[in-house]
Amino acid sequence: MTTAIHALYLFQNHPTEYLNRYKKNFSSMNKHLNIKEWNIEDRPREKFLTNGGQSLSDAELLGILLGSGNARESAVSLAQRILHSVDNNLDELGKLDIQHLIKNFNGIGEAKAITIAAALELGRRRKLASPTDKKQILSSKDAFEILSPKLADLIHEEFWLILLNRANKITHQIKLTQGGTGQTVVEIPLVLKTAIDKLASGIIVGHNHPSGNTEPSQQDITVTQQLAAACKIVDIRLLDHLIIGHKNYYSFADNGQL
Numbered sequence: 001m002t003t004a005i006h007a008l009y010l011f012q013n014h015p016t017e018y019l020n021r022y023k024k025n026f027s028s029m030n031k032h033l034n035i036k037e038w039n040i041e042d043r044p045r046e047k048f049l050t051n052g053g054q055s056l057s058d059a060e061l062l063g064i065l066l067g068s069g070n071a072r073e074s075a076v077s078l079a080q081r082i083l084h085s086v087d088n089n090l091d092e093l094g095k096l097d098i099q100h101l102i103k104n105f106n107g108i109g110e111a112k113a114i115t116i117a118a119a120l121e122l123g124r125r126r127k128l129a130s131p132t133d134k135k136q137i138l139s140s141k142d143a144f145e146i147l148s149p150k151l152a153d154l155i156h157e158e159f160w161l162i163l164l165n166r167a168n169k170i171t172h173q174i175k176l177t178q179g180g181t182g183q184t185v186v187e188i189p190l191v192l193k194t195a196i197d198k199l200a201s202g203i204i205v206g207h208n209h210p211s212g213n214t215e216p217s218q219q220d221i222t223v224t225q226q227l228a229a230a231c232k233i234v235d236i237r238l239l240d241h242l243i244i245g246h247k248n249y250y251s252f253a254d255n256g257q258l
Helices: 003-013 015-030 044-051 058-066 075-084 098-104 110-128 140-151 188-197 218-233
Strands: 158-164 170-178 202-208 237-244 249-251
Touching (some): 044 058, 058 075, 058 110, 098 110, 110 140, 140 158, 140 170, 140 202, 140 237, 140 249, 158 188, 170 188, 188 202, 188 218, 202 218, 218 237
Parallel strands (some): 202 237
Antiparallel strands (some): 158 170
16 A cells, blocks of 8 residues: 555554644754754864864854754754844853843853853953964054953943063053943043053053944043143153944044144
């Protein structure tokens, strides 16, 4: 008896058996494959070992962190959905808090959410880590690359001081003040004392605008002018004052204000 005829016979004479058998077959057809059931060369961990991390997509790397998915999704499928929610932007993923991940994604508990947050925090710290050789500041972009990882994602204002030697190489990076969502207070004597104590030949200062708007306020302009005048008195070069937005910046030096 052919398969089609057998199915018709069951449907007409044993409808309950027919429904149970084909419901089971349908369920099996729609069950997602566990990653362990993938071809070895397609499994994220094996690909990482064989070809290195650069060969994996963001979703595959995130899937490795997750370790497992849920009843309907593999770890990679779940990772794809998480990334899709932030338009596949890792920077935006880094801004999601742990409770948001737990609440909005089935299969993400506290442990997995913390794993994601911890991995992204390590990536952020890697950006901040000082290389063995002191970095030389040759442009406002160089200074922005130093300050942006510290300031770009903050919801409050911070004021940072970069100290330089005569070759414009960084010797110290110091957070001087922290404020609320409004402007933080900058004490010029504190800036000068810190620079003098650390034997700096030059300085760059920077702070963030949590709104993302990098246009300087009147207070920003006044503080910059006062700091420039004070630096001349103690023979320390003020190379720049940067205002950091989310992905952009304003340079007082580039705009001829120093």
